[in-house]
Amino acid sequence: MSPMARTAPVPAATDPALIRNFCIIAHIDHGKSTLADRMLQYTGVVKSRDMKAQYLDRMDIERERGITIKSQAVRMPWELDGISYALNMIDTPGHVDFTYEVSRSLAACEGAVLLVDAAQGIEAQTLANLYLAMENNLNIIPVLNKIDLPAAQPEKYAAELANLIGGDPEDVLRVSGKTGVGVEALLDKIVRDLPAPVGDPDGPARAMIFDSVYDTYRGVVTYVRVVDGMLHPRERIQMMSTRATHELLEIGVSSPEPTPTKGLGVGEVGYLITGVKDVRQSKVGDTVTNMAKPASESLAGYADAKPMVFSGLYPLDGTDYPVLRDALEKLMLNDAALVYEPETSAALGFGFRVGFLGLLHLEITRERLEREYNLDLISTAPNVEYEVTLEDKRVVHVTNPSEYPTGKIAEVREPMVSATILAPNEFVGAIMELCQSRRGVMGGMDYLSEDRVEIRYRLPLAEIVFDFFDILKSKTRGYGSLDWKADGDQVADLVKVDIMLQGEQVDAFSAITHREKAYAYGVMMTSKLRELIPRQQFEVPIQAAIGSRIIARESIRAIRKDVLAKCYGGDITRKRKLLEKQKEGKKRMKMVGRVEVPQEAFIAALTTDESKDKAKK
């Protein structure tokens, strides 16, 4: 057993040979945070008595959902054979929507711990991140976690991992983040097996930003990995993508609390504070250099975050619009991927069209807005960005069905993704059926082990943003996992379906669908609305139309009776209070022409059945 390091290497003066930079690749609930906690404890950077579960996950939502949204880096000392090393653990976001951020975290490391639940085996996102790590030439240390569980099958999954990365199943480490078994051996192995960082200590400074977090008190905290040269406090630094310069107010390492240092040298990982207030001024993937002695070439791999999924967010109570606007402004400070612009809906009033990296990003953002800013929101059905070319060669980018051009359309292109699905082989048929019904084209299939397969499909993004994952989960009894990445676009036969109440178009319910699915959408939406909208004093026809062609219709019969027969013995008070309550209820109705539509109807109509079930649980 290795002892806790007696002396820790000093930041800014550490020989790169003593540095090990690594990350942990794991699926959401495979125990990454628990293992990280145990490492903090064993290396002594967090005293046992200060330990709280999942120390590194800072936001409540993260802790509740057990997932890590934002990464952070921690410097830990570890002693092996009498030498003290500095280990930098770079935490990676664990979800499909944050692939780019994951890729930057990986690029900051020389090695990765591939952490897999010994009872569940590898999941699609983990596999995708593993491939990403292998593409980045990272050394992989395969580890099975939760070996203390009765359901653990270490032999089976060790073989699966060995099969994936090459090597012997015997080399797969077995640990338990919960009990601590095997954690010290893992720390030793990190020191032994991972290469030390290499860089030019005398060259112009180059540091890669792998995370950027807004802090209310300190402004933006930028996490970097120094590749060449050295950064010092009070220097002026420059962001190479924007050429923007800032004064370096503070530089330091997290251990795990921020600790200022005299600088950061080759291979070191730490944070920078410049006083800027917006994470957009400190973009993930960008290269930081010294203004006085700038690098001529930035580090490879920088890309702007590109929103893939768009949804309209509207306050239930129209007077909350300014609150929503301020809330989005604040969230944006900490989320470089979030884009939004004001939008007006005839049915929903004033709101914003917001672009997200994916569906989880949407869900998390919405949940934060509701929880942290006490807002009640309606979100419209998620949309992707279509490129519509008109016959006059004009090109329009459409992220909202109501902006779909009405003129002659020459061509519509929709974004595509390549998706990887992992599941037990008994579900292959169900998965293929699902993907084909979503216009998917199969790319291939591989066995990961005797009974687990990896299926690859190319699918339109629009087909997976709404309810695909929920259905996949239910069709695979929870075992299926999904990962996707953008994969160009394709020409598609798409149409816009409008929904009309009493001849009045309801923009919130319009959808862009494949022509073959337009009828199904029309029937689904009209019959749903017939159930959801209360009877009015007149008959209300509900129609679905493509242009002027009606493809589905329903009708809500007029209400015939709305009167209390009598006032009991002169109890006028009761009757008046009932009337006042009804009047109050009417205020919460949204008017579509003359039709009163309850908020609940909008919410229910814009929610899938699956997600409704989820909410009930």
Added chain:
Amino acid sequence: MPSVLPLGDPAPADGLLPPQVLDGVDSRRFGLYVHIPFCAVRCGYCDFNTYTATELGGGASQDAYASTAISEVEFAVQAMDASGLPRRPLSTVFFGGGTPTLLPAEDLARILTAAVGHWGLEDGAEVTTEANPDSVTPESLQLLAEAGFTRISFGMQSAVPHVLKVLDRTHTPSRVPMVVQWARDAGLAVSLDLIYGTPGESMADWQTSLETALSYEPDHISAYALIVEEGTKLAAQIRRGEVPGIDDDDHAAKYELADQLISAAGLDWYEVSNWSRTPEQACRHNLAYWRGDDWWGIGPGAHSHMGGVRWWNVKHPTAYAGRLGSGASPAAGRETLDAATREVERIMLEARLGTGLHVDALDKVGRHAVAGLIADGLVEPAAAFQGRLVLTIKGRLLADAVVRRILPD
């Protein structure tokens, strides 16, 4: 009265009324409602404040009830006098229940005589009692007429045995023509109360009830849609699936049939649920509720209104008798309406009347809504052009919706 009382402000023990009740007192008629909280059997649909036990103690028993009610009459006289209200002769008196005729006719007469002794009675005043066809005799009706009653309202409800059974009504339908004749012989005007939309009642059943009631040539008919109130036996039976639920469309169709047959028999609607043979035979006590007149409600759970002040008595007969026994007001709560609320009430109530509501009384929003109401066929266009908002039959069925449209936002 419904079993649940409204929430309001506390009512003072001395029953004193605020000075606002004096404003315009001369333009308001004064009536008396007397609640008799007893029934032989509690009907399955009923959530009124009524009791079947013959022996409630402490001045609440059937035997002692007339004396207890008279003590509230005396309390009312005192409180109104002390509040500076002039003594006005009674314009209308209405005994309701429960089953008022479960008390001996002498008791009803005694209560009426006591009230008239204090306030007097207008010439041509209307004095009504509700009655169950089972609980009257030629003699008791004669006695009531002699005591000053002018009108009787029989709870006929239906002419169809299986419908009466669901309603738990005990009378035999064949008794109705007999008691109507006895009432006529005693010189009383006759009204028949009907209920429609009972679970299991077919359209043909309802037609039978209407035609049977009309064949007795009443002066007045009330037809109320059955309301299933929470906490009643009927509500529980529907919940358990023992009887079918009620359906608003069925109610609407039955209301239309009622209006058609009753009108054809020569009676006109003057309030959503009430028809009379001549305007004079409309129930003036009922109209007083819709017109915002003053009335004092005697009895447990009874509601009162005096110049924009509404109050209601404690519900249980024993608590009620106890309050009066200690010289305190039996009121459980009251509310004093501000001008805007009184206006809302006026619109809400007058819109239900055959004479309609003056369009001038509406604010801009309300006047603006009238054109839409005409377009939707909810109000009579001719009356509207003359400045009165009178509901069409479609409008009567949607009266609450109409009111919501014309009320200030």
